[in-house]
Amino acid sequence: MSDAQPAVAIDPTREPIVVVDDLHIIYRVYGSGGGRGNAATALMRVVKRENRPQMKEIHAVRGVSFIAYRGDAIGVVGTNGSGKSTLLKAIAGLLPPAKGGVYTDGQPSLLGVNAALMKDLTGSRNIILGCLAMGLTPEETKEKYDEIVKFADLKPGFIDYPMSTYSSGMGARLRFAIAAARTHDVMLIDEALATGDAKFKRRSKAKIDELRKDAGAVFLVAHNLDVIEETCNRVIWLDEGRIKMDGDPKEVLKAYTDATGK
Numbered sequence: 001m002s003d004a005q006p007a008v009a010i011d012p013t014r015e016p017i018v019v020v021d022d023l024h025i026i027y028r029v030y031g032s033g034g035g036r037g038n039a040a041t042a043l044m045r046v047v048k049r050e051n052r053p054q055m056k057e058i059h060a061v062r063g064v065s066f067i068a069y070r071g072d073a074i075g076v077v078g079t080n081g082s083g084k085s086t087l088l089k090a091i092a093g094l095l096p097p098a099k100g101g102v103y104t105d106g107q108p109s110l111l112g113v114n115a116a117l118m119k120d121l122t123g124s125r126n127i128i129l130g131c132l133a134m135g136l137t138p139e140e141t142k143e144k145y146d147e148i149v150k151f152a153d154l155k156p157g158f159i160d161y162p163m164s165t166y167s168s169g170m171g172a173r174l175r176f177a178i179a180a181a182r183t184h185d186v187m188l189i190d191e192a193l194a195t196g197d198a199k200f201k202r203r204s205k206a207k208i209d210e211l212r213k214d215a216g217a218v219f220l221v222a223h224n225l226d227v228i229e230e231t232c233n234r235v236i237w238l239d240e241g242r243i244k245m246d247g248d249p250k251e252v253l254k255a256y257t258d259a260t261g262k
């Protein structure tokens with residue numbers, strides 16, 4: 001496969017908010033070094049200092065470049081393992097680039113991670129912690145509380161239960177509701193909408209539209225292409241860590257579905 005990336009289009013009339021420049025992300029993982037293993041053989045290996053686990057490199061993002069402008073809602077699509085989540089984490093500043101860089105005007109927030117939710121605490125406590133972690137003052141947190149509970153629309157009583165008792169959909173709704181309680185300079189949403197039901201998806205889309213007006217840029221990773229098409233004004237298609245296409249949602253999604261049959 002060629003390494004050629006689509007040329008980065010620069011629009012001088014719009015304000016850039018995220019610039020990704022020849023970004024490379026490499027994970028380093030330790031393999032077992034081959035062979036069958038159990039605790040005793042592993043111990044022997046340690047004692048004898050032999051057959052040390054080999055370090056493997058996984059080159060997840062391979063020279064990605066693009067510019068996101070204020071007001072953009074960018075959907076990121078690609079098959080499993082194409083590097084979508086890695087790209088979002090790198091934009092959020094959670095993974096160091098092996099080469100190249102990411103420049104953002106303002107604070108990026110990866111939905112769910114930045115909210116720092118804790119499973120053992122109740123939904124209610126998590127709302128307070130999440131809001132404070134996002135930088136809201138205690139007064140602003142109080143003001144937003146009811147709006148968040150209403151938006152998350154959990155089953156009655158669940159807001160006072162630990163989050164460990166929530167289904168994945170309920171957890172995703174609460175995380176989304178907390179993250180949506182303030183505007184973000186750069187908002188990164190990874191599959192959060194995949195678990196919600198149709199009604200929640202509609203409300204989330206409306207919320208994203210609202211946030212887009214004030215936010216700098218929104219990035220959305222979703223396997224559900226309808227959600228991407230309805231929500232985004234631009235789509236980036238990642239293939240094996242490289243940009244295959246970047247542009248109008250209809251065009252990119254058509255090419256993507258034609259190529260992958262998804």
Ligand SMILES: Nc1ncnc2c1ncn2[C@@H]1O[C@H](COP(=O)(O)OP(=O)(O)OP(=O)(O)O)[C@@H](O)[C@H]1O
Nearest residue numbers: 027029058060078079080081082083084085086087
């Ligand atoms: N923490 C990690 N350590 C090592 N390798 C990783 C890690 N996270 C992802 N990878 C690898 O990086 C590559 C890209 O993974 P990534 O999760 O970014 O893909 P994705 O497009 O989001 O996939 P999916 O659609 O399955 O969520 C894959 O080869 C994956 O195995």
